[in-house]
Amino acid sequence: MCCGNLIEPDLVGVYKRQVIRPKTLAIENGSVTTLLRMIAGLETPDDGEIRLDGTCGFSKERKIDLPPEERNLGFVFQDFNLLDNFSLKDNIFLPLVLSGVDYRDMEKRLAPIASLLGIEKLLNKYPYEVSGGQKQRAAVARAIITNPELILADEPTGALDSKATDSLLRLFNRINEDGQTILMVTHSTKAASHANRVLFIKDGQVFHQIYRGNLTNDELYVKIQDALMLITTGGEKHE
Numbered sequence: 616m617c618c619g620n621l622i623e624p625d626l627v628g629v630y631k632r633q634v635i636r637p638k639t640l641a642i643e644n645g646s647v648t649t650l651l652r653m654i655a656g657l658e659t660p661d662d663g664e665i666r667l668d669g670t671c672g673f674s675k676e677r678k679i680d681l682p683p684e685e686r687n688l689g690f691v692f693q694d695f696n697l698l699d700n701f702s703l704k705d706n707i708f709l710p711l712v713l714s715g716v717d718y719r720d721m722e723k724r725l726a727p728i729a730s731l732l733g734i735e736k737l738l739n740k741y742p743y744e745v746s747g748g749q750k751q752r753a754a755v756a757r758a759i760i761t762n763p764e765l766i767l768a769d770e771p772t773g774a775l776d777s778k779a780t781d782s783l784l785r786l787f788n789r790i791n792e793d794g795q796t797i798l799m800v801t802h803s804t805k806a807a808s809h810a811n812r813v814l815f816i817k818d819g820q821v822f823h824q825i826y827r828g829n830l831t832n833d834e835l836y837v838k839i840q841d842a843l844m845l846i847t848t849g850g851e852k853h854e
Contacts, residue, residue, distance in 0.1 A: 647816065651798065652769075653665065684714055687765075688766070691755055692754065692771075698742070706757055708760075710760065725760065747774055765796045767797075771801070811826065
């Protein structure tokens with residue numbers, strides 16, 4: 616795996632009931648983004664193993680490399696990755712189509728998700744007809760419609776304005792409260808402050824971590840900022 620030069624430590628946050636949010640990534644060439652892509656099976660590691668809940672998705676030694684559709688993951692991209700010639704509904708259905716799910720089952724799965732995300736009236740629209748925040752909600756729907764064990768979110772607020780960002784973070788909180796695990800890469804300390812656990816990654820290693828405990832989002836935000844300042848000015852490593 617090729618990493619760029621470290622600009623500042625990466626930040627990874629973990630929600631209780633398992634939302635994980637990394638804060639990026641201040642690494643050129645996006646090495647933590649590369650990590651997400653390797654977990655998803657979109658890129659191949661040079662060595663080692665990738666395991667999710669005991670299931671091996673990749674092992675060079677054992678010659679295991681499961682394709683993305685067999686890893687039980689959902690992926691939310693910064694630039695949405697929606698197909699403009701597909702309606703939002705068809706974009707959301709795409710992973711189910713690739714898995715051979717019956718269309719009637721697709722409709723049953725979509726109804727509660729569309730209601731949760733507030734996109735029921737947008738399903739027949741095309742990506743170019745809706746806002747960035749609405750596109751991202753459709754992307755989230757596509758990620759969760761397969762009921763994955765883990766959602767990978769790569770800079771999901773990066774292309775959103777502040778209002779849409781707040782809406783997406785509240786949405787992630789609701790999804791997390793339903794028991795869904797989310798691993799998110801982000802440059803936003805605000806996004807990381809919604810997590811229950813924050814991991815700082817430096818030079819490919821976990822350098823420091825913060826647990827939310829009883830802290831509010833604002834209090835966690837301050838602790839994250841303080842930790843970033845300490846680390847970037849040469850603070851000590853904490854396991």
